[in-house]
Amino acid sequence: MNKFDPSIPRQMFWAKSAGDRSYCPECHSKLENESHEFIMAVREASDIHSLIVGNDAGYFCPKCPTVVLDIGPFRESAAISFGRDATIQFTVLGIVDLEAVPEEKRFMPLGEEGNPIPLVKFIKKRGTDTNPQRKAKAKAKAKKKRRRGRKP
Numbered sequence: 001m002n003k004f005d006p007s008i009p010r011q012m013f014w015a016k017s018a019g020d021r022s023y024c025p026e027c028h029s030k031l032e033n034e035s036h037e038f039i040m041a042v043r044e045a046s047d048i049h050s051l052i053v054g055n056d057a058g059y060f061c062p063k064c065p066t067v068v069l070d071i072g073p074f075r076e077s078a079a080i081s082f083g084r085d086a087t088i089q090f091t092v093l094g095i096v097d098l099e100a101v102p103e104e105k106r107f108m109p110l111g112e113e114g115n116p117i118p119l120v121k122f123i124k125k126r127g128t129d130t131n132p133q134r135k136a137k138a139k140a141k142a143k144k145k146r147r148r149g150r151k152p
Contacts, residue, residue: 004034004060006097010067012122015059018068024061031059031068037096038069039119042078043089052096052110052117053077065123067095094121 011026018025021033035056042049057073060066069092078090100118101110108115 002034002036003032004036004062004067006036006095007100007120008065009120009123010060010065010095011124012092012094013066013068015068015070021059021068021070024064024066025068026066027061027064029061029063031061033059037098038074039093039096039117040074040078040090041093042082044082049082050093050111050117051078051081051090058095067122092122094119096120 013025015021024031033056036058037052037054040051042051055073057070059068074092078088097118097120105115110117
């Protein structure tokens with residue numbers, strides 16, 4: 001049994017953007033390393049595949065719902081699973097809560113009919129869109145709106 005409950009939705013930060021894996025980027029508490037199962041979305045050409053991985057690349061905050069992930073083990077899992085190099089595109093969608101799978105369905109593969117993957121998606125703090133394309137679009141839209149408000 002894990003110390004950090006996988007059923008709690010958490011904010012996710014990559015270790016590189018958080019600064020390191022020692023302290024929570026939100027509340028500055030000391031992070032604790034723990035192994036969990038995660039689900040990834042991996043792009044292969046024009047297809048997107050899901051991949052469940054178990055690793056100890058998660059550093060959890062004991063005070064707030066935050067997890068900091070080390071990108072290396074996720075990149076390796078994606079590259080091994082899809083036979084690609086380190087430039088493969090992927091994202092981690094959330095934590096898989098294996099304890100949510102009913103006892104009578106634990107023999108069935110996850111994702112089969114009648115046994116959905118118990119995904120606990122990562123949450124985003126309001127106003128923290130990390131998608132660079134959406135950020136650029138929003139910035140251009142705001143700039144265009146400011147221009148319309150000016151008098152010639």
